[in-house]
Amino acid sequence: MPDPSKYRIEVDPVAQFIPDQSSPEDGRYLFAYTITIRNVGAVPAQLVSRHWIITDAHDTVQEVRGLGVVGKQPLLKPGESFQYTSGSQLGTPVGTMKGAYQMVAEDGTHFEAQIPEFTLAMPRMLH
Numbered sequence: 001m002p003d004p005s006k007y008r009i010e011v012d013p014v015a016q017f018i019p020d021q022s023s024p025e026d027g028r029y030l031f032a033y034t035i036t037i038r039n040v041g042a043v044p045a046q047l048v049s050r051h052w053i054i055t056d057a058h059d060t061v062q063e064v065r066g067l068g069v070v071g072k073q074p075l076l077k078p079g080e081s082f083q084y085t086s087g088s089q090l091g092t093p094v095g096t097m098k099g100a101y102q103m104v105a106e107d108g109t110h111f112e113a114q115i116p117e118f119t120l121a122m123p124r125m126l127h
Helices: none
Strands: 008-018 028-037 045-056 061-067 082-091 095-106 109-121
Touching: 008 095, 028 095, 028 109, 045 082, 045 109, 082 095
Parallel strands: 008 109
Antiparallel strands: 008 028, 028 082, 045 061, 045 095, 095 109
Protein backbone atom coordinates (compact mmCIF):
# COMPACT_ATOMS: atom_id res chain seq x y z
CA MET A 1 0.00 0.00 0.00
CA PRO A 2 1.49 3.36 -0.98
CA ASP A 3 2.30 5.86 1.77
CA PRO A 4 -0.77 8.17 1.69
CA SER A 5 1.20 11.22 2.85
CA LYS A 6 3.51 10.97 -0.20
CA TYR A 7 0.67 10.70 -2.72
CA ARG A 8 -1.87 13.42 -1.95
CA ILE A 9 -3.81 15.54 -4.38
CA GLU A 10 -6.42 18.09 -3.24
CA VAL A 11 -9.28 18.75 -5.65
CA ASP A 12 -11.40 21.89 -5.27
CA PRO A 13 -14.44 22.18 -7.59
CA VAL A 14 -16.57 25.30 -8.16
CA ALA A 15 -19.66 25.13 -10.41
CA GLN A 16 -21.85 27.76 -12.01
CA PHE A 17 -25.00 27.75 -14.14
CA ILE A 18 -24.64 29.11 -17.71
CA PRO A 19 -28.04 30.63 -18.54
CA ASP A 20 -27.22 31.83 -22.07
CA GLN A 21 -26.33 28.27 -23.17
CA SER A 22 -29.21 26.59 -21.35
CA SER A 23 -32.74 26.01 -22.56
CA PRO A 24 -34.99 25.07 -19.61
CA GLU A 25 -38.03 24.75 -21.90
CA ASP A 26 -36.11 22.03 -23.80
CA GLY A 27 -34.78 20.39 -20.63
CA ARG A 28 -31.19 21.50 -21.26
CA TYR A 29 -29.21 22.99 -18.39
CA LEU A 30 -25.56 23.82 -18.96
CA PHE A 31 -23.09 24.21 -16.12
CA ALA A 32 -19.45 25.25 -16.10
CA TYR A 33 -17.13 24.00 -13.42
CA THR A 34 -13.64 25.13 -12.52
CA ILE A 35 -11.40 22.58 -10.85
CA THR A 36 -8.20 23.35 -8.98
CA ILE A 37 -5.93 20.34 -8.55
CA ARG A 38 -3.09 20.79 -6.04
CA ASN A 39 -0.28 18.38 -5.25
CA VAL A 40 -0.01 18.42 -1.44
CA GLY A 41 2.05 15.22 -1.39
CA ALA A 42 5.80 14.69 -1.41
CA VAL A 43 6.39 13.42 -4.97
CA PRO A 44 5.64 14.80 -8.45
CA ALA A 45 2.52 13.21 -9.95
CA GLN A 46 0.85 13.31 -13.35
CA LEU A 47 -2.90 13.32 -13.97
CA VAL A 48 -3.39 10.55 -16.53
CA SER A 49 -7.15 10.06 -16.77
CA ARG A 50 -10.50 10.99 -15.26
CA HIS A 51 -13.70 9.25 -14.21
CA TRP A 52 -16.80 11.37 -13.61
CA ILE A 53 -20.17 10.29 -12.21
CA ILE A 54 -22.82 12.87 -13.11
CA THR A 55 -26.30 12.46 -11.63
CA ASP A 56 -29.36 14.57 -12.42
CA ALA A 57 -32.46 15.17 -10.28
CA HIS A 58 -34.15 12.08 -11.79
CA ASP A 59 -31.21 9.91 -10.64
CA THR A 60 -30.11 9.47 -14.25
CA VAL A 61 -26.38 8.74 -14.13
CA GLN A 62 -23.83 9.54 -16.82
CA GLU A 63 -20.35 8.13 -16.43
CA VAL A 64 -17.53 9.82 -18.29
CA ARG A 65 -14.05 8.36 -18.59
CA GLY A 66 -11.20 9.74 -20.61
CA LEU A 67 -7.56 10.66 -20.82
CA GLY A 68 -6.42 13.82 -19.07
CA VAL A 69 -8.49 16.95 -18.59
CA VAL A 70 -9.17 19.57 -21.30
CA GLY A 71 -6.68 17.76 -23.55
CA LYS A 72 -3.86 17.93 -21.00
CA GLN A 73 -2.15 15.50 -18.62
CA PRO A 74 -0.54 17.94 -16.20
CA LEU A 75 2.50 16.94 -14.15
CA LEU A 76 2.34 18.57 -10.73
CA LYS A 77 5.38 18.90 -8.53
CA PRO A 78 4.78 19.09 -4.75
CA GLY A 79 3.11 22.43 -4.02
CA GLU A 80 2.08 23.05 -7.62
CA SER A 81 -1.50 23.37 -8.80
CA PHE A 82 -3.35 23.17 -12.10
CA GLN A 83 -6.70 24.82 -12.80
CA TYR A 84 -9.09 24.21 -15.67
CA THR A 85 -12.70 24.93 -16.61
CA SER A 86 -15.00 22.52 -18.39
CA GLY A 87 -18.74 22.00 -18.69
CA SER A 88 -21.55 19.54 -18.21
CA GLN A 89 -25.11 19.41 -19.50
CA LEU A 90 -28.01 18.06 -17.47
CA GLY A 91 -31.66 17.41 -18.27
CA THR A 92 -32.74 18.84 -14.90
CA PRO A 93 -31.96 22.16 -13.16
CA VAL A 94 -30.15 20.39 -10.31
CA GLY A 95 -27.62 17.57 -10.21
CA THR A 96 -24.31 16.45 -8.78
CA MET A 97 -20.86 15.51 -10.02
CA LYS A 98 -18.13 13.48 -8.36
CA GLY A 99 -15.37 11.18 -9.45
CA ALA A 100 -11.64 10.58 -9.41
CA TYR A 101 -8.48 11.40 -11.29
CA GLN A 102 -6.09 8.55 -11.97
CA MET A 103 -2.60 9.74 -11.11
CA VAL A 104 0.89 8.32 -11.64
CA ALA A 105 3.69 9.49 -9.36
CA GLU A 106 7.20 10.06 -10.67
CA ASP A 107 8.28 6.86 -8.89
CA GLY A 108 5.72 4.84 -10.88
CA THR A 109 3.11 4.53 -8.12
CA HIS A 110 -0.49 4.66 -9.39
CA PHE A 111 -3.09 6.27 -7.13
CA GLU A 112 -6.44 8.05 -7.30
CA ALA A 113 -7.29 11.62 -6.37
CA GLN A 114 -10.93 11.75 -5.29
CA ILE A 115 -13.09 14.55 -6.68
CA PRO A 116 -15.51 15.51 -3.90
CA GLU A 117 -19.17 15.58 -4.84
CA PHE A 118 -20.42 19.04 -5.77
CA THR A 119 -23.81 20.38 -6.77
CA LEU A 120 -24.85 21.75 -10.13
CA ALA A 121 -27.86 23.99 -9.57
CA MET A 122 -29.72 26.65 -11.50
CA PRO A 123 -30.11 29.67 -9.23
CA ARG A 124 -33.60 30.42 -7.99
CA MET A 125 -35.44 32.79 -10.28
CA LEU A 126 -36.70 35.94 -8.60
CA HIS A 127 -40.35 36.82 -9.20
